[in-house]
Structure formats: structure tokens, C-alpha cells
Amino acid sequence: MVAPRFADAHAKLEDARIALFGVPYDRTCSFRGGSRYAPRAIRQASYNFESYMMDHGRNLADIPVADLGDTPSFGASTEMVEGVTKMASDVVRAGKVPIVLGGEHSLAPAVVRALPKDVAVLGVDAHLDFRDSYLDDKWSHACSARRCADHVGVEHVVYMGVRSFSEEEREDLARLGLSFVSVYDIHEDGIVRAAERALKTVDRDKVYLTIDIDGVDPAYAPGVGNPEPFGLAPLQVKRLLGILAPHLVGMDLNEVSPAWDHGQTSLLAARLVREAIMAIGEARSWV
Ligand SMILES: [Mn+2]
Numbered sequence: 001m002v003a004p005r006f007a008d009a010h011a012k013l014e015d016a017r018i019a020l021f022g023v024p025y026d027r028t029c030s031f032r033g034g035s036r037y038a039p040r041a042i043r044q045a046s047y048n049f050e051s052y053m054m055d056h057g058r059n060l061a062d063i064p065v066a067d068l069g070d071t072p073s074f075g076a077s078t079e080m081v082e083g084v085t086k087m088a089s090d091v092v093r094a095g096k097v098p099i100v101l102g103g104e105h106s107l108a109p110a111v112v113r114a115l116p117k118d119v120a121v122l123g124v125d126a127h128l129d130f131r132d133s134y135l136d137d138k139w140s141h142a143c144s145a146r147r148c149a150d151h152v153g154v155e156h157v158v159y160m161g162v163r164s165f166s167e168e169e170r171e172d173l174a175r176l177g178l179s180f181v182s183v184y185d186i187h188e189d190g191i192v193r194a195a196e197r198a199l200k201t202v203d204r205d206k207v208y209l210t211i212d213i214d215g216v217d218p219a220y221a222p223g224v225g226n227p228e229p230f231g232l233a234p235l236q237v238k239r240l241l242g243i244l245a246p247h248l249v250g251m252d253l254n255e256v257s258p259a260w261d262h263g264q265t266s267l268l269a270a271r272l273v274r275e276a277i278m279a280i281g282e283a284r285s286w287v
Helices: 035-048 077-093 107-112 141-152 167-176 183-189 191-202 234-247 264-283
Strands: 018-023 065-070 097-102 120-124 157-162 179-182 207-212 248-254
Touching: 018 035, 018 077, 018 264, 035 097, 035 248, 035 264, 077 097, 077 107, 097 107, 097 264, 107 120, 107 141, 107 207, 107 248, 120 141, 120 191, 120 234, 141 157, 141 207, 157 183, 157 191, 179 183, 179 191, 183 191, 191 234, 207 234, 234 248, 234 264, 248 264
Parallel strands: 018 065, 018 097, 097 248, 120 157, 120 207, 157 179, 207 248
Antiparallel strands: none
16 A cells, blocks of 8 residues: 555645655664654554644645655665655755654754754754764664764754763763753743753754654653653644744654554654644745
């Protein structure tokens, strides 16, 4: 069966403002596998929602979005990265905003490499993903922030909602000067202040956002590769999208693992992608 296109993504690439594609790749997964099936599950879940968005008072179908399908199922992570960077480069060169559906988090730096170096990378993630290499793979999902930092500079990367990292990552972040916003700070101060702090820290107008869905609490998003308690609520991520929308030059949503899901993680992922499309469209007056 061919996966359906993402709901309301009816435009051709040349007419689109936003171009979406999937990366069905999970070969560096270290715990609960299966995120390769996520692009299809998220597209299917996207049909649950009305085109008209009550909270925005606007119709999502009024924003021209192209669904370019999936990248091929590559072998080694280096091949996946090259393929994703090429696809994202085509989208960026055509002047469209890329939104990418994972797959595992290793796709994020592959998209970021297609962007100019003067962007910031903000992440939502339970994990810091700041290992230089994991299980002998520099492009592992566990290295996503580190590889993004290679492209834009470590001072322009901030992951939010963090509640887990290794001792080695703790030493590296102190040595190399990586900032992050812990989930506990967000629960104390609220998502608005946390987002303002993150934006001030990265100090750049253009922002790429990478959402690892495990940043959300496993009560809401159980279908993930590495679940961590004490996470964000879905509404906090919705609010974050609204705050960041005027800055967004691209986004991905990764690490949904349908085999561990009862459908709610894919539904949340689809809803957050729809929220991002609408928020970006509103911020740029496309709708
Ligand atoms: Mn994670």
C-alpha cells in the first residue's frame, strides 16, 4: 500500500510555500526500534483532523504545502545523511520551507547542513544528543545536537526539555560551551520564558526547530525509541511553535516509533506538524 500524502498537502512543489518529506530511517536506533514506519503512520494520522483549525480561525488547506514523499531506505547512516541533505537542499534552493518527518533524530543535522550557517538550531528533546560518536557512528541519533553544532556553531544550538545526558556529555557541554534548557526549568518558569531565554541564548533571527517527540512526556507520547518521564505537555509544544513561528526556516519531527504506540504519538506528531504549518503560514501572512 502506498502511504497517503499528508492531509491537505495538495500543492505541487513549484506552487508550494512549504515542502514536506519523510525519512523512514532508524538504523542507528539503540533501544526500541521502528521509527522507520513513522512517516507513514503520521501521514495516516493527519487525516483525523479538520482542515479548518478552530483555534486559528483559518483553513490549513489555504496554505500551499507539497508532500514530496519519502527518501529511499538507505543503508549506512552516511548515505542517509547525504540523501537527506540533497533533498533538503533542493527544497531550500527552491525557496520553500522544509518540514521533515522522521525517522530517527540523526536526520536533523542532515537537514541543517542544507541551510546557511547563520541559522540557530533549537530542539525539543528529553536527551541532549551531544555525544561526538555513539556505537562507532558519528551520525547516530545520539549525536544530533553535536552534528548540528558542527554546522552552525555550538553557541547557536539549544535543546529544550532536556532531562537526561551521560557523564561524558556533561563534561563536553561544559568544555565546549553548549547551553540547554532543562525540563525542570520549563516546569518552574513556563514555556514562554524558557523559549525567550533560548532565543536570546542562540542570538539569531532565523531558527531551525528539531522536535524529538520524546521531549513530550511518555504519558502523551509513549511510542518513542527512548522514553523519559517528567516531560513536556503537548500544549507547551504548541505554544512553543507559536512563539518560534516568525523565526522558523525549517523544522523536523522525529523519533515516533509506531510499534510502541496506540496511535496517540502519531496523532500528536501529525497535529504538531499541522500546527507548525499554520503558525508559519500566519507568521508570514500566507493565509
Ligand atoms: Mn531524544
